[in-house]
Amino acid sequence: LFPCTTLFRSLLSGRLQGRAKSREIQQCISEARGKINDAFARAVSAQLQHLGMTTRVSVNKIGKQRIVDSVGNDLGDIDVLAAHHESRSILAVEAKDFEIARTPAEIANELEKLFLGKKGKKSTIELHSKRIDWLREHLDEVALSIGANGGTAPWRVIGAVVTSDPLITPLVSSSALSVIPFDDLALDALGLTPSSVRFSSKHKRNRKRR
Numbered sequence: 283l284f285p286c287t288t289l290f291r292s293l294l295s296g297r298l299q300g301r302a303k304s305r306e307i308q309q310c311i312s313e314a315r316g317k318i319n320d321a322f323a324r325a326v327s328a329q330l331q332h333l334g335m336t337t338r339v340s341v342n343k344i345g346k347q348r349i350v351d352s353v354g355n356d357l358g359d360i361d362v363l364a365a366h367h368e369s370r371s372i373l374a375v376e377a378k379d380f381e382i383a384r385t386p387a388e389i390a391n392e393l394e395k396l397f398l399g400k401k402g403k404k405s406t407i408e409l410h411s412k413r414i415d416w417l418r419e420h421l422d423e424v425a426l427s428i429g430a431n432g433g434t435a436p437w438r439v440i441g442a443v444v445t446s447d448p449l450i451t452p453l454v455s456s457s458a459l460s461v462i463p464f465d466d467l468a469l470d471a472l473g474l475t476p477s478s479v480r481f482s483s484k485h486k487r488n489r490k491r492r
Contacts, residue, residue, distance in 0.1 A: 322379035
């Protein structure tokens with residue numbers, strides 16, 4: 283027999299989840315997995331605050347508007363929405379806790395869902411990219427909701443995936459979004475520089491093209 287902790291972890295990671303036929307057990311497992319990932323999202327939020335950002339967690343609407351695709355389908359929560367005032371950047375983070383995926387098969391399953399999609403469902407990367415598109419289309423409302431207003435320089439929206447562990451897969455380098463391990467979460471890893479530096483560099487590049 284499995285020890286209780288091993289059984290619980292196996293259920294959460296998916297090793298035994300397929301054998302859990304009871305709707306009540308499946309719901310319990312789903313809720314437990316959600317709580318684990320919510321805790322990781324809060325840790326990501328705390329680190330971003332340490333880096334000088336304003337943050338919100340589990341964002342599924344801005345004001346009274348839900349985050350949806352072009353035909354009105356719900357795109358799910360943004361795990362962490364942050365504003366970095368020095369670079370005038372709004373950051374949308376997908377937080378992925380891989381701690382409960384232990385075996386190679388479990389990790390491969392989570393990577394497939396993250397980068398490629400599974401069983402006809404869109405990948406997490408694709409869904410998060412659609413959330414970022416929505417934020418860009420509603421930039422004024424987003425900026426106001428997170429206190430990213432004031433000043434004259436424009437704000438921009440960027441996205442990233444923050445993982446609990448480094449991912450060793452070619453899919454990381456080909457990802458449409460930056461994939462950053464939690465231990466490497468820093469301003470330079472996110473590509474955040476003060477807006478004055480960023481726009482100065484852009485101006486210099488434009489001058490060189492002339």
